[in-house]
Amino acid sequence: MQKKKLKEFFRKILSEIFVDKYNCIVCDSELQEKSKYGLCEDCKSKVRFVGDKICKKCGRLQLNEADYCLTCKEHKRKFDFARSCVVYDDVAKEIVRGIKFGGKKYFCKYIANFLAQKYQEAFDGVNIDVIVPVPLTKKKQIIRGYNQSWEIAKRFAEVVDLTADDKIVAKVNDTQEQARLSGKEREENILDAFEVNLPERVEGKSVLIIDDVMTTGSTASEIARALKKAKAKEVYLLTFASTKYKVEENQED
Ligand SMILES: [Zn+2]
Ligand SMILES: [Zn+2]
Incomplete structure (x- = not known):
């Protein structure tokens, strides 16, 4: 040659x-x-980075000057607060789609870097004991081949030097695809979908849930509810992207 x-x-x-x-x-x-x-x-x-104009609870970009979005005002979110790195539009959607439907597992390590940056900015003064991913049902995990939240969580934990554990929370009910449902339907759909298998690992601890995208926060809120039932002291959420707050979101409620 x-x-x-x-x-x-x-x-x-x-x-x-x-x-x-x-x-x-x-x-x-x-x-x-x-x-x-x-x-x-x-x-x-x-990429549209989420700045300071956010809902103090769910961390989504706010369109007005209010401290909290209407969704958080009307629904008691069970997590202490949530933060995300970027707005879920063009580029972020492309990345997330690649991970979820295109088998691009290696994107997760880049997402972990976004998360690490946000973690340093937004979680100052919060002491996290353990990181948990949003679990998938076994069936879904077999279809996709991996749980993207866990792939992100593992990498992120390495970067920020914390412990990640995917054995703590399990998804027990096979819920419908959340994306197709309205805000209220999401809440009902997700109820009792998660279980804490190892409560001894979260009792008295501060837990950080990691996910790719936050829409209304109902999934994370349900996981937080299960974690707090298992006596977790605090529960936070950090996601790569979050949707912009939509006014219609509450009109169905
Ligand atoms: Zn909010
Ligand atoms: Zn490019």
Whole structure:
């Protein structure tokens, strides 16, 4: 084989092995240098980071100056507070879809870096004892091959030097796909869906739930309820993305 061809051959092999290393995870353009977030400058500039104008409880971007969104005002969320890194639109959707439906498990390590950054900013003064992922039912996990929340949680725990544990909370009821349901339907659908298998690991502890996306927060609220029933002291939520607060969300309630 010619030297040039050989070089080309190895470049191809390497790019297949390190598929995530040199290309943007959204637009696939070649990266000049390794990016912490796996994004090129152009895609990164399109990411909408969640800033300070948020609901103090669920952490979603607020459209007005109020401290709390209507959903949090009307429903007692069982977590202490939730925070997220980016708004769930274009680029974030693309990334999450890749993980959930495109088998792009390796995206999770980039998401973990987003989370670590947010954790440093928003959880100052909070002492987390243990990290738990949002569990999937066994059936769902078999179909997808992995639980993206756990993949993110594991990586994130490594970066921030905390313990992650996926044995504590289990999903016991097979709920309908939350995405297709209205706010109120979500609440009913998720009721009693989660169980704490190892209460001794959370009793008196501060727990941080990790997930990819937060919509209304009803899933995390139910997990928090189960954790607090198991005597967890505090329960927080950190997600990669969150939806913008929608006015319609409450109209059905
Ligand atoms: Zn890009
Ligand atoms: Zn809220």
